[in-house]
Amino acid sequence: MKITEIRTGEVWGHGYSCYVRIYTDVGLTGTGECIHGGDGIQGLIAGLSRFILGEDPMNVDRLWEKMRRYQVFNGAMAGNLVTAMTGIEIALWDLVGKATGLPVYALLGGKFRDKIRMYADCHAGGDDSPQANADKAKEVVDQGFTAIKFDLDDMRHPKKYDMFNHTVNNAELADMVAKATAVREAVGPEIDVAMDLHGRYDTGSAIRIAKALEGLDLLWLEEPVPPENIDAMREVKASTSTPICAGENLYLRWGFKDLVEKQAVDIIMPDLPKCCGLLEGKKIANLAEIYYIPLAPHNVCGPLGTIASCHCCASVPNFLVLEWHWMERPHWHDLVQADPPLIQDGYITLNDRPGLGWELNEEAAEKHLRPGTRLFA
Numbered sequence: 001m002k003i004t005e006i007r008t009g010e011v012w013g014h015g016y017s018c019y020v021r022i023y024t025d026v027g028l029t030g031t032g033e034c035i036h037g038g039d040g041i042q043g044l045i046a047g048l049s050r051f052i053l054g055e056d057p058m059n060v061d062r063l064w065e066k067m068r069r070y071q072v073f074n075g076a077m078a079g080n081l082v083t084a085m086t087g088i089e090i091a092l093w094d095l096v097g098k099a100t101g102l103p104v105y106a107l108l109g110g111k112f113r114d115k116i117r118m119y120a121d122c123h124a125g126g127d128d129s130p131q132a133n134a135d136k137a138k139e140v141v142d143q144g145f146t147a148i149k150f151d152l153d154d155m156r157h158p159k160k161y162d163m164f165n166h167t168v169n170n171a172e173l174a175d176m177v178a179k180a181t182a183v184r185e186a187v188g189p190e191i192d193v194a195m196d197l198h199g200r201y202d203t204g205s206a207i208r209i210a211k212a213l214e215g216l217d218l219l220w221l222e223e224p225v226p227p228e229n230i231d232a233m234r235e236v237k238a239s240t241s242t243p244i245c246a247g248e249n250l251y252l253r254w255g256f257k258d259l260v261e262k263q264a265v266d267i268i269m270p271d272l273p274k275c276c277g278l279l280e281g282k283k284i285a286n287l288a289e290i291y292y293i294p295l296a297p298h299n300v301c302g303p304l305g306t307i308a309s310c311h312c313c314a315s316v317p318n319f320l321v322l323e324w325h326w327m328e329r330p331h332w333h334d335l336v337q338a339d340p341p342l343i344q345d346g347y348i349t350l351n352d353r354p355g356l357g358w359e360l361n362e363e364a365a366e367k368h369l370r371p372g373t374r375l376f377a
């Protein structure tokens with residue numbers, strides 16, 4: 001079997017996802033999805049195709065490493081180029097699964113669990129009051145989710161003095177505590193509650209916020225400081241009993257090396273369809289396992305990329321929970337051929353069909369294409 005062609009298409013959801021389809025000389029195809037690859041993602045994937053056209057798709061790790069090594073001088077350590085490689089890697093796994101008759105989790109070494117626990121990223125909408133957030137939290141938990149996440153950072157907070165300065169002021173901090181407390185009280189002590197800061201605070205402010213939230217037994221506080229300085233992240237983690245989670249803007253094993261080896265966080269959150277793909281994601285999870293650090297992947301993908309993440313999450317022991325970020329985007333459910341809907345009571349249950357196990361609904365995808373582009377043209 002040889003790879004003959006790669007085609008792509010961009011579909012709107014949480015920004016644009018890029019769908020990747022790989023064709024072969026035996027008629028089999030595989031389809032993947034990557035996200036946050038930037039406006040030039042289709043061009044990047046077209047450029048990478050020269051490294052894998054004519055190759056045997058069964059050698060997924062070899063093809064991954066071939067693309068990475070040939071592109072090191074073009075920046076294949078992090079960023080959009082790695083995301084482009086990731087879309088190809090996920091499509092390759094779907095293809096190899098279909099060629100062998102095996103689900104992707106089996107190709108990754110088998111599964112530790114049948115169903116993947118999801119957490120819902122929640123937004124109250126225009127009214128960001130504690131009561132509105134509490135109401136949203138209850139609504140989401142009533143749908144069956146056992147873990148939820150809200151944003152605490154507010155770049156448009158009326159009492160904020162300067163959007164570029166990273167210091168939290170007392171009014172902002174009081175509002176954060178009020179919102180987080182309202183959510184915790186609304187859902188009770190057993191629901192897991194995470195809060196995201198999007199890397200928008202300086203070290204001293206992050207420590208103040210983490211300590212102010214200690215009584216709420218959060219599942220985690222996410223990205224309290226920007227992601228580049230691992231020592232600053234470790235200082236925050238060492239200062240508080242609030243668990244710290246980070247990593248959505250890091251790439252590949254090397255991006256996670258210091259975060260894990262310095263034990264700068266309690267939980268890591270690689271975005272698998274953005275930063276590494278499925279086998280590299282498993283390697284990152286295994287690295288974290290050495291330090292008994294759990295994996296809670298970031299995920300803003302459509303259903304196909306989310307399913308790809310589920311296969312990796314099934315294949316590692318230290319999986320904790322996977323993000324679902326499309327609560328306010330109902331066309332998520334239309335983008336995959338799934339009946340009943342993919343998420344049931346806060347879980348995705350993997351099937352044992354070959355490859356990713358579900359197919360993109362191309363008719364639905366056509367309705368949300370990047371203007372002026374075509375799907376797999």
Ligand SMILES: [Mg+2]
Pocket residue numbers: 196198222223248
């Ligand atoms: Mg985040």
